[in-house]
Amino acid sequence: MIRSSAATDMSVSSSERSSSHSTPSSSPRYHSQSRAGVWRNSKKAFIKQSKPTHSELLRASRRDSRLERTRAPPSRVGNRRSISHAQVDQQVDYIDAIITDQPNDSYGLPPPPKDHNTLRLVLNNVRGLGFLTDGGEKVGRIESTRKKLHADLYCCVENWIQWDMCRSDQQFEDVFGVGEERYSSVGFNRNDRLCGKDGRIQPGGTSILATGRTSGFASKKGMDDDRLGQWCYMRLGTEQHATWLVCAYNPPSSSRYLRRHRNHRSYTVYAQRRQHLRRQGIFIDPGAYFRQQLIKQLLRWKQKGDNIILMGDFNEDVYEDSLAKRLSQDDLLMTCQFQQANGDRLPNSHETGQKPLMAVFATAGIDCLNAYAAAHGAHVGDHRLLVYDFHAPSILGTHLPHMPRPPGRGVRCKIPRLRHNYNKCLTELNQRNNMLPRLQSIASSPLPREEQISLLNRWDVQETELQRCAERRCNKGGNRNVEFCEEVSVLLRKIRCLDRVIRFIQGKVPDGRNLFKLCRAIDVLEPRDTSIEAAQQERFACLVLLEELRDDAPMLREQMLRKRRIAARKRGDDEAMDEIRRILKKEATKKRFRVLKLRMGRPPSAPLCEVIVPDSDFPEFSPHYTERNDVEQETADCIRDRYRLGLRSTLASEPFLSDIGNRGEGPAVQQILDGTYVFPPDTPPAVKALFQEAAVLRSQTKHLSFDPHITVPEFQQWWKGCRLDTQSSFSNIHYDHYGCAAYDDALSELQVTKMNLSMSLGWPLERWLHTVIVLLQKEMGTVFVNKLRAICLFEADFNYVLKAIFAKRMMSNLNQARLLPPEQHAKAHSGATNATMNRLLYQDINRTLHWPYAVASVDLGDCYDAMYHGWNAISLLRLESQIVTLSLCLLPYNRWDGIFGRALDWPILPSEAQTIDQ
Numbered sequence: 001m002i003r004s005s006a007a008t009d010m011s012v013s014s015s016e017r018s019s020s021h022s023t024p025s026s027s028p029r030y031h032s033q034s035r036a037g038v039w040r041n042s043k044k045a046f047i048k049q050s051k052p053t054h055s056e057l058l059r060a061s062r063r064d065s066r067l068e069r070t071r072a073p074p075s076r077v078g079n080r081r082s083i084s085h086a087q088v089d090q091q092v093d094y095i096d097a098i099i100t101d102q103p104n105d106s107y108g109l110p111p112p113p114k115d116h117n118t119l120r121l122v123l124n125n126v127r128g129l130g131f132l133t134d135g136g137e138k139v140g141r142i143e144s145t146r147k148k149l150h151a152d153l154y155c156c157v158e159n160w161i162q163w164d165m166c167r168s169d170q171q172f173e174d175v176f177g178v179g180e181e182r183y184s185s186v187g188f189n190r191n192d193r194l195c196g197k198d199g200r201i202q203p204g205g206t207s208i209l210a211t212g213r214t215s216g217f218a219s220k221k222g223m224d225d226d227r228l229g230q231w232c233y234m235r236l237g238t239e240q241h242a243t244w245l246v247c248a249y250n251p252p253s254s255s256r257y258l259r260r261h262r263n264h265r266s267y268t269v270y271a272q273r274r275q276h277l278r279r280q281g282i283f284i285d286p287g288a289y290f291r292q293q294l295i296k297q298l299l300r301w302k303q304k305g306d307n308i309i310l311m312g313d314f315n316e317d318v319y320e321d322s323l324a325k326r327l328s329q330d331d332l333l334m335t336c337q338f339q340q341a342n343g344d345r346l347p348n349s350h351e352t353g354q355k356p357l358m359a360v361f362a363t364a365g366i367d368c369l370n371a372y373a374a375a376h377g378a379h380v381g382d383h384r385l386l387v388y389d390f391h392a393p394s395i396l397g398t399h400l401p402h403m404p405r406p407p408g409r410g411v412r413c414k415i416p417r418l419r420h421n422y423n424k425c426l427t428e429l430n431q432r433n434n435m436l437p438r439l440q441s442i443a444s445s446p447l448p449r450e451e452q453i454s455l456l457n458r459w460d461v462q463e464t465e466l467q468r469c470a471e472r473r474c475n476k477g478g479n480r481n482v483e484f485c486e487e488v489s490v491l492l493r494k495i496r497c498l499d500r501v502i503r504f505i506q507g508k509v510p511d512g513r514n515l516f517k518l519c520r521a522i523d524v525l526e527p528r529d530t531s532i533e534a535a536q537q538e539r540f541a542c543l544v545l546l547e548e549l550r551d552d553a554p555m556l557r558e559q560m561l562r563k564r565r566i567a568a569r570k571r572g573d574d575e576a577m578d579e580i581r582r583i584l585k586k587e588a589t590k591k592r593f594r595v596l597k598l599r600m601g602r603p604p605s606a607p608l609c610e611v612i613v614p615d616s617d618f619p620e621f622s623p624h625y626t627e628r629n630d631v632e633q634e635t636a637d638c639i640r641d642r643y644r645l646g647l648r649s650t651l652a653s654e655p656f657l658s659d660i661g662n663r664g665e666g667p668a669v670q671q672i673l674d675g676t677y678v679f680p681p682d683t684p685p686a687v688k689a690l691f692q693e694a695a696v697l698r699s700q701t702k703h704l705s706f707d708p709h710i711t712v713p714e715f716q717q718w719w720k721g722c723r724l725d726t727q728s729s730f731s732n733i734h735y736d737h738y739g740c741a742a743y744d745d746a747l748s749e750l751q752v753t754k755m756n757l758s759m760s761l762g763w764p765l766e767r768w769l770h771t772v773i774v775l776l777q778k779e780m781g782t783v784f785v786n787k788l789r790a791i792c793l794f795e796a797d798f799n800y801v802l803k804a805i806f807a808k809r810m811m812s813n814l815n816q817a818r819l820l821p822p823e824q825h826a827k828a829h830s831g832a833t834n835a836t837m838n839r840l841l842y843q844d845i846n847r848t849l850h851w852p853y854a855v856a857s858v859d860l861g862d863c864y865d866a867m868y869h870g871w872n873a874i875s876l877l878r879l880e881s882q883i884v885t886l887s888l889c890l891l892p893y894n895r896w897d898g899i900f901g902r903a904l905d906w907p908i909l910p911s912e913a914q915t916i917d918q
Helices: 005-021 032-050 054-070 085-091 094-105 137-149 212-217 269-279 286-303 322-327 337-342 392-396 416-433 435-443 449-474 486-505 513-521 532-548 553-571 574-600 628-642 656-660 669-674 685-700 712-721 735-741 745-761 796-817 832-849 869-876 881-893
Strands: 118-125 153-157 182-187 206-211 218-223 231-237 242-249 257-261 264-267 307-313 358-362 368-373 386-391 770-777 788-793 895-897 903-905
Touching (some): 118 137, 118 307, 118 392, 206 212, 206 231, 212 218, 212 231, 242 286, 242 392, 286 307, 286 322, 386 392, 416 435, 416 449, 416 735, 449 745, 486 513, 553 574, 669 685, 712 745, 712 796, 735 745
Parallel strands (some): 118 153, 182 218
Antiparallel strands (some): 182 206, 218 231, 307 358, 368 386, 770 788, 895 903
16 A cells, blocks of 8 residues: 555654664564464554654644755646656555545435434444543544434444443443433343453444434333344334334354454354353354344234334345345345335445445335445444435334524624624624614604614614624634644644645636745645645645544643743733633533533423324314424414413403503593593403502602613623523524624614614514514423413514513612512512512411411413403503504514424404504
């Protein structure tokens, strides 16, 4: 195998270093056993001594460009260099082979983005997990592959772990899928413990891992009855529909033993199974016994009418040998899913083999949508990675909606660098588009109110786009897989430069003067002195070096930050010292509690995807909806009925409806507030008491001043101290946008002017009419539509407007007038703790004095839903009429976005539809 020039220099320097410290070996004995033994004993030592250090790798990666510059410039054709045959022999190595041959070595269509009702299964021969010896490096690679592919089921073969000898925190489901809902099944040899440190290494083994929503459909698991780890199984589906997943491993026919250490021998899986069968008096081939017992188990499930998915490494031709022929008979009728999906047979499984040894078989009831066999060397292990997409209802018996992970926030107010970049970028965009002068012109325009509202909505749409643009520009991102340090920075900069070099050679960069300067600055061959193939090889070598730095990157990053802190102290930069101290503290806290949170924290709950509508006449036949459209429709009907409960009020009927109106604009409203209203006959006593109390409160609050408009200092003070992690805003303009704007006077003035203008016009912004309703289960597992808790999330700026008006100004006036009763704890500087203590003291005092008392527990579950908007308007008439209109007009025109993110029309009340102020 020919290596590249950079890799050759590194290997030569490493071999020279290793040879200078090594002693000459004795003359070998010339027979095959001695040669094999010498190689096995010295392989690890040779690899350890010949492995270059990080400094040598970095030095070698920069040496090529210096050497190439000293050579005479070769003849060029255009911008590309003609490479001689000698240089081709040095440059073309296995890296180039992987780059060129990997697309040709894969079979089937690559896995497409997951859609609803798609269940993805991944099968891999990992050739030993090795987390007991390599520190979890291979486990990390497997986890990254699983998450990248969004796998619902991940099946591993040849785990090489004796799970019953591992600690309780080292079990399979504690190693994979940490922090997620998961359900796993493992199979391993429980009869022999012959190898590994403390008996924890056992050849062979199988495992199945179900994560996410799929884990909720798993109910049973186990392994073969002989406890040899021949296969493990898991049941998926509902009570009426069952699918059995079987992951099997049939070892190759061999009685040899593997010597993994000088003083230790580990027998092969084949030898262990043969010895166990002989102890049981069974003198047949272990492969034949495996097929016999596996078919017996599959027939047992098949006779029950269940579906079966069989996968694994069978170490025999999955099309021509005995197992494949037996599975295709009439009593099982199991077919290869790769051949069924693509019409072609699987290629060779092992990188040095010629036959397909790994496959996925399924019965006729399973619907396979796509099958893909990855290239060799692309993932963990020496076998191909197999990825299958199945139709979820054919396996689970119900629908499986795909819930993509929401994107993270591109700007964080607590990070000064991101906050400064965001404010700078947004300020430039606002100045370029004259956003503040345009907003001020709308506020001072003599146009009619309807046109002002239209102009304000158009301005808000553009400002929202500018905020999103600033969020994208302020954070360019980077390599999230390796912690940033000086060594990583060198490699990342070189990789980006090589990408630009490749694009220049392809003719996609018209002017390369800046690129040439960058190449000379960081010792990279200029585009006219290299080729696309050489640049790709060099880029791949940088990626390999970057992967090598992964384990040492945290230590190198901490050293870098401490050095920079010392340098900042010497030059007297207190701001830089505080920022570095903040970064060190945050990263140390994150590392300290990361494992604890993943191990002991509650996994995030999945969104609602099914509802049951209760039937009062036949409760056992209540309809169960799992389709997306049906779930959205039923939840919309339930919430629509819930928000119409206010129409049951007496005030929503005549004659009170005509006297009060829908928004408090009736002729009798002022009479009610003055206490001169003449009650109609047969008025309920509760209504009379309510009207009389309204007149009393009106008289006690006449002297209080009220200014609803927001000021810039008030805006900045609230947003700098609020909880920025609050989830809100369907438009993706979250709390961090306004938190960053609070640190800039111009941006704060812009936001305050927008809010005050909307309040003065008395009409909400079009963006405020969209809300997000989150449906949560009050009790785990209860999906009755009337038992779900609905939480409405407003836009972040509208939520602040409501807080400023009601939570600040109105509550301050009530406290100033001392109108809040002392037993009311839903106010500032109080809460549930004070309410509980008040109740306990009340009970203790009455018990001590032997006074009779009573405690009433009242369920007010529908108190907010059943509020009548007309009386709500009367309670708000202490405010300006525009604020009342703004608050009440938002409800009938609001549109809510449910659990699947699709906008639905908000129910317009019939009585309000004719009186909405257009």
